[in-house]
Amino acid sequence: MPSLNWASFNNSSERASFLGHLFSSRFHQMAHQSNSIKSGSANFSRWVIPGLIISFCAIAFYLTTQFDRVPEILKRGIQPSDFPQIILMLLIGLACLLPFENTQHNRSAVPPSVFISLSLMVGFVLLTHLDFFIALGCFSGMLSFSWGERRLGALLLVTLFFPNFVFFLFDLVFEVRFPRGLLTNLWYG
Numbered sequence: 001m002p003s004l005n006w007a008s009f010n011n012s013s014e015r016a017s018f019l020g021h022l023f024s025s026r027f028h029q030m031a032h033q034s035n036s037i038k039s040g041s042a043n044f045s046r047w048v049i050p051g052l053i054i055s056f057c058a059i060a061f062y063l064t065t066q067f068d069r070v071p072e073i074l075k076r077g078i079q080p081s082d083f084p085q086i087i088l089m090l091l092i093g094l095a096c097l098l099p100f101e102n103t104q105h106n107r108s109a110v111p112p113s114v115f116i117s118l119s120l121m122v123g124f125v126l127l128t129h130l131d132f133f134i135a136l137g138c139f140s141g142m143l144s145f146s147w148g149e150r151r152l153g154a155l156l157l158v159t160l161f162f163p164n165f166v167f168f169l170f171d172l173v174f175e176v177r178f179p180r181g182l183l184t185n186l187w188y189g
């Protein structure tokens with residue numbers, strides 16, 4: 001499979017040709033792997049681990065149906081059970097894809113980007129004491145930069161637009177109020 005290097009492509013038709021080859025070969029490889037017979041333990045864990053994840057999610061989903069319902073007169077946004085159920089359904093969907101994933105047994109050393117990401121997460125937690133959205137903007141922008149994004153427009157989009165989108169989505173649509181901070185004090189008054 002060819003490596004992904006966008007700088008080596010001269011025009012969009014070469015990129016489209018590459019992506020068509022990449023996705024068609026990936027789906028062919030996934031189908032071939034799911035149909036091939038592997039060693040007993042590898043084939044067993046390929047299905048058992050996703051089964052355990054799905055079982056856990058099903059039990060947790062049932063438990064969320066036992067949450068108390070908020071009366072309509074007091075309801076501000078979504079019910080307490082809605083958000084965990086959305087996350088659990090997402091986990092179940094991702095677990096269904098696990099058996100078809102290509103597993104790599106000989107993994108290389110941990111790349112430095114992992115440690116950079118972990119340190120940025122620590123910085124995010126520390127900055128949330130100042131303001132959640134300042135922390136979110138700094139974290140998303142610096143994480144994108146550390147992962148290789150160098151286009152200024154994309155970095156500004158992730159740093160400025162993403163936190164604003166999250167804030168207005170939760171504040172205006174879901175009617176969830178955020179903890180007070182430098183920027184949220186400006187909005188809430």
